[in-house]
Amino acid sequence: MTDWLMRTLGLKQRISCGYLVPGIVTFVIALISYGAFNRLAVDFKQIILFSRQSADNMAFAAQMAEMQRLALIYIYEGHESAGEQVGEIYSTMARNIGRSRENLHETQAEAVLAKAGRHLDAYYEAFKVVRQQRLIQQQLVKNEFRVHATRAQHLIEELTRQEGGAKQLECTTMLNALLQVEKNAYRYFDSLDGGFIKAASASIEETRALAAAFGSKEKTAELDEVLNRYEASFLEAVQRTRGYLYLTSVVMAAQAYETIYQSKKLSALMLRETESIQQNVAQHISSRLRLMLLWTALLLLFIVLFSYIITRSITIPLRRLTDTFRLLAAGSAEAEIPSYQLQDELGDLTKAAASFKEKNIELRTSKKELERSNDELEQFVYTVSHDLKSPIVTSMGFIGIIRKLAAQGKAEQSLGMLEKVVKANERMSQLINDLLELSRVGRIDMDKKPLDLNGLLADFARSQAERLKAADFTLIIEPGMPVLFANESRTLQVFENILSNALKYVRNDKEGRRLHISASEDEQWHHIRCTDNGPGIPEEYREKVFGLFYRLDVNIEGTGIGLAVAKKIMKFHGGDIRAEAAPDGGAVFHLTFPKSADTPRPVG
Amino acid sequence: MNRRTFLKHGTAALAAAAFPKLARAKSKPTIKVVGTHVTLLEPIRQRAERDLGIAIEFHPAGDAEALLKASTDPSSFDLYEQWSNSIKVLWQAKTIQPIDTRRLTYWPEINNLSKTGRISDKARLGLGDAPCNLLFVQPDGTLNCTPTEEVSFLPYVHNVDSFGYNSAIVPQGVPYATESWAWLLDERWHGKVAIVNSPEIGLFDLALAVQAKGLMQFKDMGNMSREEVDALFNILILHKRDGHFRGVWTSVPHSVELMASGEVVIQSMFSPGVSALNGMGIPCIYAAPKEGYRAWHGVMCLSKECVGERQEAAYAFMNWWLSGWPGAFIARQGYYISNPQRSRPFMSKAEWDYWYEGKPAAEPLQGTDGRISVEPGSVRTGGSYTKRFENIAVWNTVMDTYEYTLTKWNEFVLA
Incomplete structure (x- = not known):
C-alpha cells in the first residue's frame, strides 16, 4: 500500500489525502448517523400518524353509530334536520377517509380504509334512496291517501243524502268501514304490524261490498274507482314503507356495520403496526447504535491505518534521502540513490541527490587524476632530474678530466675531451627541447x-x-x-x-x-x-x-x-x-x- | 336426429312449434323483464330473442330494489323474476295479474314440488311459504295450494341453500347425518361466522341454527310470532355482542371474499359462492344439514299492466323458459328447473347424472362460462335433485311479522 501510494500519488496529493480521507470518513460517519436517526424519525412520524389515525378511527366508529342513530330518527320521526345531519356526518367522514388514505398511501391500512370508504359510500347511497322513498311515502300518506279517503267519504255522504233515510244504517256502516281503512292504515304506519295491512284491505273490501248494494250505479262506480285508488295509494305507501325499512334495517345497517368493522379492523391493524413499529424502533435504536459504534470503530481504525500508511509514504522516502544526503555530504560516491519516480518535491530531492552523487564521483575521479598527475609529476621530476643529471655528470666528469689534463699540460688531450662535453650538453639541450614540446601539447x-x-x-x-x-x-x-x-x-x-x-x-x-x-x-x-x-x-x-x-x-x-x-x-x-x-x-x-x-x- | 343435430336444429323447431303466434307476428314486440342477476343473464336474453323473434330488455337489480319497483310500479315491467317469498308482497300490492295455465305449453310437465310442495310422497313439505301455497289463485283472490287454472307465478328455477364451511379448518361432517345448522353457533368458530344479509333468508338460517343448537323451539318457524322473533333475536344479539359473528354478507362475491380472506370459516352460502371458492382452491363444502335445507323457488310474474301483444310475448317467453335449453343452461350453475325432463336432451349424460342424479361426474363439466367447473369424480353434496328436495326444513318466506323482523334485524346487524 505504501509503495503503491509512493508510486501513484505525489507528495502534495498524499498530504492532501491525509486531510481529505479523515474528512470523508467523518462525513460518512455523519451520513450513517443521519441515516440511522432519519429512519428513527420516519418511524416516529409513522407512530404519530398511526396514533392520530387511531384517534380518527375511534371518532369514525362513533360518527358511524351517530349517523345510523340519526338515520333511524329521520326514518321513524321524519325529522328533516336528522336527515340533513346524516349527510353532514357522511361528508365529514368521507373527507377524513380521503385525507387518511393519502397519509396511508399504498399500505395495508389504506386498503382497509378504502374498503371502509366503499361501505360508507354504499351506506349513504342507500340513505339517499331511503329519503326518496320516505318522501314518496309521506306524499302518499299525507296527501294522496287523505284525498282519496276524503273523496270516498264525500261520495258515501252523497249516497246517504240520495238514499234519504232508507239506507241510513248501511251508509253509516259503510262510512265506519271507510274510517276503519284509515284507522288501520295509520295503525300500520305507526306500529309497522303487517296485520293492519290485511285489516285495512278487508275494510276497503267491506266498503266496496256495501257500496255495491246501493242503487245509484254512477255514484257507486265512482266510489269503487276512488276506493281502488285509495287502496292502491295505501298499498304503495306500504311498499314504500317496507322498501325504506328494508334499506335502513338491512342494507344500511349492514353497510354501517361493515364500515365500523373495517374501522375497528383498521384500529387493530394500526395498533399492531404501532406496536410493531415501537418494537422496531427499540430494535433499531440498539442495532443502529451498535452499527454506528462498529462503523465508527472501523472507520477510525481505517483512519489510523491510513494515517500510518500516508506518514510512511512521506517519511520513508525522506528518511532514505536523508541517509543518502548524509553519505553524499561525507563525500561518498557509492551512496545509493533511492528509487523515486514521481515528479514532486521528493522527486526533485532525489534528482538533487543523484546530481550530488555525480559530483562526488567526478570529484573522486578528479582527485584520482590529480593524485595520478602528482605521481606522474614526481616520476617526471625524478626522471627528468635523473636524465638531465646524466649529461651534467658526464660533462662534469669530462671537465674534471680536462682540468687534470690541463693541470698536467696535456692541452691537446683536454681539447679532445672538450668535444665530449659539448655532446653531453647538446643531448641535455635536446632533452630540454623535447620536454618543452611535451609541455606544449x-x-x-x-x-x-x-x-x-x-x-x-x-x-x-x-x-x-x-x-x-x-x-x-x-x-x-x-x-x-x-x-x-x-x-x-x-x-x-x-x-x-x-x-x-x-x-x-x-x-x-x-x-x-x-x-x-x-x-x-x-x-x-x-x-x-x-x-x-x-x-x-x-x-x-x-x-x-x-x-x-x-x-x-x-x-x-x-x-x-x-x-x-x-x-x-x-x-x-x-x-x-x-x-x-x-x-x-x-x-x-x-x-x-x-x-x-x-x-x-x-x-x- | 342425434343429440348434436337436435341441439343445433331442434330448438328452432321447438320454438316455431311452441310459439306459432309469435312466428307469424309482423311486428316485433318488446318486453321488459325486471329481476335478479341469477336468471337475467345475457346468454339467456340473446337466445330467447333469437328463438322467439321478440325484443327483450333485462333490468337486473338487487332483491330489495327489484321488489320495490315491482310492488309500486306495474308499468315498470312486463315480467318479474324473483323468489317465491316476494309473491305475498306483489299479490298484496296488486301489481301482478294471474297467469292462465292453459296458455302455458309445458304446465302439465311441471313437477309436484311446485304444484304440491312435495317432490315425492316421502318428502317433507317444509315450513314457511312452500311455493304451492302461493301458487294457485282462488276465486276469492287469495292464494293457496288448491289447484285452479290460474296461478300467481310461473314456477321455474329453484334450489336449496344451506351453509358452507372451510373443511381445512372445520372438520368435514357427514351429509344429513352430522352436518347441522347448529354448527353456525359452534363456539369453536367464534368470530368467524357470517350470515346472508336478508331477513327473509338469513333469519331462517339463524332460526334453524338456534333450534338445532337447542336454544329455543318455534311453534311455526315459517311464521314466527313477535314473541318468537324477540326471543330469537335476544339469543342472536347476545351472540353478536359476544363477537360470535363476523358479520353479514351482502353479495355472493362478498361471501367469497370473507371465506377466502380467512375472516370466516363457516357461513350461509349460495351455490355459486361455493363453486367460486372451490375454484380458488379453498375446500369449501356445501353442507347437507340433517335438519334439512332452506329452499327457495324462483317465480316469474306477469305485470298487471302487461296486455295485448306484449302479453303474448310474455307468455311466449315464459313457455320458452320451460322449453328445455334454459333449464339445461341454468343447471350448469347448479339450479333446477320445474320440468327437468324437458331439459334432459339438452344436457350430456354426465351433466344430467351429476346435476340431477347426484352421481359422480364422469367427465369434466363446464359451467355456463365455458370453463371447467366440475372435475371428474366430484359428487354434488346432498345427492340427487329428489334427495335434496325431500329434505326441506323451511322455504324462504315473508312472514306476517316481516316489518318487525326488519327492525330486529337492524338491531342484530349493528349489535
Whole structure:
C-alpha cells in the first residue's frame, strides 16, 4: 500500500489525502448517523400518524353509530334536520377517509380504509334512496291517501243524502268501514304490524261490498274507482314503507356495520403496526447504535491505518534521502540513490541527490587524476632530474678530466675531451627541447578542425620522401583514410614520431623496412593502425614505451620523449595510442580517434 | 336426429312449434323483464330473442330494489323474476295479474314440488311459504295450494341453500347425518361466522341454527310470532355482542371474499359462492344439514299492466323458459328447473347424472362460462335433485311479522 501510494500519488496529493480521507470518513460517519436517526424519525412520524389515525378511527366508529342513530330518527320521526345531519356526518367522514388514505398511501391500512370508504359510500347511497322513498311515502300518506279517503267519504255522504233515510244504517256502516281503512292504515304506519295491512284491505273490501248494494250505479262506480285508488295509494305507501325499512334495517345497517368493522379492523391493524413499529424502533435504536459504534470503530481504525500508511509514504522516502544526503555530504560516491519516480518535491530531492552523487564521483575521479598527475609529476621530476643529471655528470666528469689534463699540460688531450662535453650538453639541450614540446601539447597550437587524413598523410609522405629514400624505408598509406576532427600539426606530429621510431628501430633486410598505415572504424571510433615490419615490441614493454625517457634500446639515439608526446596528443583528442603486436612480428601503433568530435579528454 | 343435430336444429323447431303466434307476428314486440342477476343473464336474453323473434330488455337489480319497483310500479315491467317469498308482497300490492295455465305449453310437465310442495310422497313439505301455497289463485283472490287454472307465478328455477364451511379448518361432517345448522353457533368458530344479509333468508338460517343448537323451539318457524322473533333475536344479539359473528354478507362475491380472506370459516352460502371458492382452491363444502335445507323457488310474474301483444310475448317467453335449453343452461350453475325432463336432451349424460342424479361426474363439466367447473369424480353434496328436495326444513318466506323482523334485524346487524 505504501509503495503503491509512493508510486501513484505525489507528495502534495498524499498530504492532501491525509486531510481529505479523515474528512470523508467523518462525513460518512455523519451520513450513517443521519441515516440511522432519519429512519428513527420516519418511524416516529409513522407512530404519530398511526396514533392520530387511531384517534380518527375511534371518532369514525362513533360518527358511524351517530349517523345510523340519526338515520333511524329521520326514518321513524321524519325529522328533516336528522336527515340533513346524516349527510353532514357522511361528508365529514368521507373527507377524513380521503385525507387518511393519502397519509396511508399504498399500505395495508389504506386498503382497509378504502374498503371502509366503499361501505360508507354504499351506506349513504342507500340513505339517499331511503329519503326518496320516505318522501314518496309521506306524499302518499299525507296527501294522496287523505284525498282519496276524503273523496270516498264525500261520495258515501252523497249516497246517504240520495238514499234519504232508507239506507241510513248501511251508509253509516259503510262510512265506519271507510274510517276503519284509515284507522288501520295509520295503525300500520305507526306500529309497522303487517296485520293492519290485511285489516285495512278487508275494510276497503267491506266498503266496496256495501257500496255495491246501493242503487245509484254512477255514484257507486265512482266510489269503487276512488276506493281502488285509495287502496292502491295505501298499498304503495306500504311498499314504500317496507322498501325504506328494508334499506335502513338491512342494507344500511349492514353497510354501517361493515364500515365500523373495517374501522375497528383498521384500529387493530394500526395498533399492531404501532406496536410493531415501537418494537422496531427499540430494535433499531440498539442495532443502529451498535452499527454506528462498529462503523465508527472501523472507520477510525481505517483512519489510523491510513494515517500510518500516508506518514510512511512521506517519511520513508525522506528518511532514505536523508541517509543518502548524509553519505553524499561525507563525500561518498557509492551512496545509493533511492528509487523515486514521481515528479514532486521528493522527486526533485532525489534528482538533487543523484546530481550530488555525480559530483562526488567526478570529484573522486578528479582527485584520482590529480593524485595520478602528482605521481606522474614526481616520476617526471625524478626522471627528468635523473636524465638531465646524466649529461651534467658526464660533462662534469669530462671537465674534471680536462682540468687534470690541463693541470698536467696535456692541452691537446683536454681539447679532445672538450668535444665530449659539448655532446653531453647538446643531448641535455635536446632533452630540454623535447620536454618543452611535451609541455606544449594541450596548451599551444591545439585548435581542432575537420581534418582529411588522406591529404595530411599524402603531404606527410611527400615531405618525408627524401629522408625515407635516404634510409631505404617504405611508407605505405592506404587510401580511404577518414576525416577527423583534430589539430592538424599535432596529428602530423604523432605520425612523425611513429615514423621516426620506425626509422630508428626497424631492421628487416629480407623484406626491406616499411611502415604501413591503414584505417578502419566502428560505431564510436576511427582506428588508424601504423604497422611496421621490425622486431616488434615485447609485450611487457608495450605500455612502458609510452613512458617519459623510456627507450627500448639505449644504444639507439633518441630522447625517449616522442611516444610520450604522441600519447599526450592522442589523449588530448579524446583518443588513445596503444602498442600491439603485428601478425608477422612487427609492431603496431594503434591510434583511436573518437567519432564524436567534442569528447576531449583531460591531458595528463 | 342425434343429440348434436337436435341441439343445433331442434330448438328452432321447438320454438316455431311452441310459439306459432309469435312466428307469424309482423311486428316485433318488446318486453321488459325486471329481476335478479341469477336468471337475467345475457346468454339467456340473446337466445330467447333469437328463438322467439321478440325484443327483450333485462333490468337486473338487487332483491330489495327489484321488489320495490315491482310492488309500486306495474308499468315498470312486463315480467318479474324473483323468489317465491316476494309473491305475498306483489299479490298484496296488486301489481301482478294471474297467469292462465292453459296458455302455458309445458304446465302439465311441471313437477309436484311446485304444484304440491312435495317432490315425492316421502318428502317433507317444509315450513314457511312452500311455493304451492302461493301458487294457485282462488276465486276469492287469495292464494293457496288448491289447484285452479290460474296461478300467481310461473314456477321455474329453484334450489336449496344451506351453509358452507372451510373443511381445512372445520372438520368435514357427514351429509344429513352430522352436518347441522347448529354448527353456525359452534363456539369453536367464534368470530368467524357470517350470515346472508336478508331477513327473509338469513333469519331462517339463524332460526334453524338456534333450534338445532337447542336454544329455543318455534311453534311455526315459517311464521314466527313477535314473541318468537324477540326471543330469537335476544339469543342472536347476545351472540353478536359476544363477537360470535363476523358479520353479514351482502353479495355472493362478498361471501367469497370473507371465506377466502380467512375472516370466516363457516357461513350461509349460495351455490355459486361455493363453486367460486372451490375454484380458488379453498375446500369449501356445501353442507347437507340433517335438519334439512332452506329452499327457495324462483317465480316469474306477469305485470298487471302487461296486455295485448306484449302479453303474448310474455307468455311466449315464459313457455320458452320451460322449453328445455334454459333449464339445461341454468343447471350448469347448479339450479333446477320445474320440468327437468324437458331439459334432459339438452344436457350430456354426465351433466344430467351429476346435476340431477347426484352421481359422480364422469367427465369434466363446464359451467355456463365455458370453463371447467366440475372435475371428474366430484359428487354434488346432498345427492340427487329428489334427495335434496325431500329434505326441506323451511322455504324462504315473508312472514306476517316481516316489518318487525326488519327492525330486529337492524338491531342484530349493528349489535
